[in-house]
Amino acid sequence: MANGIYIPMSGAMAAEKRLDVVAHNVANANTPGFRQQRVQFSSFLVDTGDGRPAEKGFVAIGEGRIDDTAGAIAQTGNPLDVAIDGAGYFVVQGPEGPLLTRNGALRMQADGTLVDAGNLPVLGTNRAPIRLRPEGGQPSVGRDGTIGQDGTVVATMAVVTVDATRLQPVGDTHLRAAAADMQPATASIVGGALESSNVNPVRGLVELVQLTQDFQTQNRVMNEYRKLDGKTIASAR
Amino acid sequence: MIRALHTAATGMDAQSQRIDVIANNLANVNTTGFKKSRADFQDLLYQTVRAPGTSSAQGVAVPTGLQVGTGVRTAATHRSFSTGDLAQTGNQFDIAIEGRGFFQVALPGGEQAYTRAGNFEVDPQGQIVTPDGYLLEPSIAVPPGATAVTIGADGTVSATIAGETEATEIGQMQLVDFVNPGGLESIGRNFYKATTASGDPQIGPPGLQGLGTLSQGFLEMSNVKVVEEMINLISSQRAYEINSKVIQASDEMLQTTSQAV
Numbered sequence: 001m002a003n004g005i006y007i008p009m010s011g012a013m014a015a016e017k018r019l020d021v022v023a024h025n026v027a028n029a030n031t032p033g034f035r036q037q038r039v040q041f042s043s044f045l046v047d048t049g050d051g052r053p054a055e056k057g058f059v060a061i062g063e064g065r066i067d068d069t070a071g072a073i074a075q076t077g078n079p080l081d082v083a084i085d086g087a088g089y090f091v092v093q094g095p096e097g098p099l100l101t102r103n104g105a106l107r108m109q110a111d112g113t114l115v116d117a118g119n120l121p122v123l124g125t126n127r128a129p130i131r132l133r134p135e136g137g138q139p140s141v142g143r144d145g146t147i148g149q150d151g152t153v154v155a156t157m158a159v160v161t162v163d164a165t166r167l168q169p170v171g172d173t174h175l176r177a178a179a180a181d182m183q184p185a186t187a188s189i190v191g192g193a194l195e196s197s198n199v200n201p202v203r204g205l206v207e208l209v210q211l212t213q214d215f216q217t218q219n220r221v222m223n224e225y226r227k228l229d230g231k232t233i234a235s236a237r
Numbered sequence: 238m239i240r241a242l243h244t245a246a247t248g249m250d251a252q253s254q255r256i257d258v259i260a261n262n263l264a265n266v267n268t269t270g271f272k273k274s275r276a277d278f279q280d281l282l283y284q285t286v287r288a289p290g291t292s293s294a295q296g297v298a299v300p301t302g303l304q305v306g307t308g309v310r311t312a313a314t315h316r317s318f319s320t321g322d323l324a325q326t327g328n329q330f331d332i333a334i335e336g337r338g339f340f341q342v343a344l345p346g347g348e349q350a351y352t353r354a355g356n357f358e359v360d361p362q363g364q365i366v367t368p369d370g371y372l373l374e375p376s377i378a379v380p381p382g383a384t385a386v387t388i389g390a391d392g393t394v395s396a397t398i399a400g401e402t403e404a405t406e407i408g409q410m411q412l413v414d415f416v417n418p419g420g421l422e423s424i425g426r427n428f429y430k431a432t433t434a435s436g437d438p439q440i441g442p443p444g445l446q447g448l449g450t451l452s453q454g455f456l457e458m459s460n461v462k463v464v465e466e467m468i469n470l471i472s473s474q475r476a477y478e479i480n481s482k483v484i485q486a487s488d489e490m491l492q493t494t495s496q497a498v
Contacts (some may be wrong), residue, residue, distance in 0.1 A: 012494075017305065019487060019490065021306075023241035023245045023483045024305060024306035025245035027244050027247050027251070027480060028248070029480075030255065031278035034278075034280055037304075063287070064302065064304050076275070076317065077317065078317050103279075105315060108416055109317075110437075111416075113323070117279060117313065118279060118312065134416040137337070150447075151302040168304065169306060172279045172280065173308070201475060206481060208486045211486075212489055215490050219494070223497060
C-alpha cells in the first residue's frame with residue numbers, strides 16, 4: 001500500500017474546512033459588525049525514522065484568525081446606531097463575563113438599560129451597565145462615546161482594543177477575550193451609522209473557486225495512488 | 238462538507254428574509270406615517286475544531302485554535318422611528334407630529350393603539366376619528382356649525398362657530414411616548430401596540446416632556462428612502478447569489494468524492 005495517499009487526503013480535508021469557513025463568512029456578508037475568519041494550515045514534518053531528513057507531509061488542521069480589518073460604515077439615521085471609526089470593540093455584559101462586539105445597533109429597554117442587538121447590557125467605562133432615564137427623552141451619542149440625555153452626559157461607553165489573535169467568536173456577533181487582553185482605548189464613535197460586515201464577497205468567491213480546485217487536485221492525486229496500488233496488486237499476480 | 242451546505246442555506250434564508258423586509262418598506266413608500274424596518278443579522282454558534290491553547294504538531298501551544306461558524310440568523314427586525322418628510326395638504330384635520338410621540342387611538346375592542354399617521358376625519362357625531370373610524374383619545378368633539386377648526390402646536394383645538402367672532406377651545410390633543418419605540422408591536426393599518434419591551438405609554442401635551450409639536454395641515458410621509466432600499470436590495474440579492482455558489486461548490490466537492498469511490 002502506498003501510504004502517501006494520506007497526504008492528499010489531509011489536503012482534501014483541509015479544503016473542506018476552508019469551505020466551512022468561507023460558507024460562514026459569506027453567510028454573514030450582511031451581518032453588521034461581523035468579523036470574517038481566516039484559516040491558516042500548517043504542514044506536519046514527517047520523520048520516517050530511517051535516517052533521512054524529515055520531509056514535509058500532511059496538512060494539519062490550522063488555526064482560525066479573526067480578520068480585524070474594518071467594514072464599511074453605512075449611514076442608518078437611527079440615533080442609537082453607533083459605529084466605531086478605527087480599532088476597538090464595545091464591551092457588553094455577557095452571561096459569563098464581558099463580551100466584545102462591533103455591532104452598534106443599540107436600543108434602550110423599558111427600564112432604561114442600554115442593550116446591544118443581542119439584548120446584552122452595554123458597559124460604560126466604569127464596567128457597569130449603562131442605564132439611562134426612561135423618561136429622559138431621546139439619547140444622543142457623542143464622538144467620544146459619551147451618551148447624553150437632555151444635554152447632560154449620563155455615561156461613556158467603554159471601548160477596548162484587543163489583539164486579533166486573542167479574540168474568540170461566540171456567535172450573536174459577540175467575541176470573547178480574556179480581561180487581561182482588553183486595553184481601554186479612546187475611539188471615535190460615529191452616531192447614526194452601523195459598521196457593515198468586513199466580508200468581501202469577491203474574495204469569498206475567489207476562495208471558493210480556489211478551494212474547489214484544490215479539493216479536486218487532491219482527489220486526482222488520491223486516484224493516482226489508487227492506480228499505483230492497483231498496479232502493485234496486478235504485478236504480484 | 239455537509240456543514241457548509243447548511244451554513245450557506247442559513248445565509249440564503251437570512252437574505253430572503255431581508256428582501257421580504259425591503260419589499261414591505263418599498264410597498265409602503267407612500268404610506269402616511271409609515272416607519273421602515275430593517276432585518277438585523279447575527280452570526281450563529283461556533284464549533285470548536287481545535288481549542289485555543291492545545292499543542293500543535295510541533296509541540297507548541299497554538300494561541301488561537303480553530304472555530305468554525307455555522308452561519309447567520311435574523312435576530313430581529315428593527316423599526317426606525319426617524320421622522321419622515323412633512324407634506325403640506327391644507328386639510329384642517331391632517332396633523333403631523335414634529336418630533337417624538339404617537340397619537341393614541343381607541344380600538345373597537347377597547348384596547349389602545351398608537352399611530353404616527355395624522356390623517357384624521359370627523360365622524361357623523363362630530364368626533365375626530367382615524368380613516369378607519371377609530372376614536373382619537375382623549376376624544377374631541379367638533380361642535381355642530383363649526384366653520385373652522387384650529388389645532389395649535391401645543392395641541393389646543395379651537396373651533397370657530399358660525400356667527401361668532403371668537404374661537405372657542407374645544408379640547409386638548411395629547412401625545413404618547415415610549416421609552417423604546419422599537420419595542421412596539423406593529424398590528425398593521427399604521428397602528429402599533431404597547432408591549433413590555435416598549436415600556437408603558439407616557440401621555441403628555443405636545444411640546445413638553447420631550448414630545449414633538451403638532452403641525453396642522455401637514456402629513457408625515459413614510460420615512461422609507463427608495464435609494465437606500467434599492468442599495469439594500471442589490472446587496473441582499475448579490476449575497477444570496479454568492480451563498481448559492483457556496484452550495485454549488487459544496488455539491489461539486491461531494492460529487493468529486495462520490496465519484497472517487
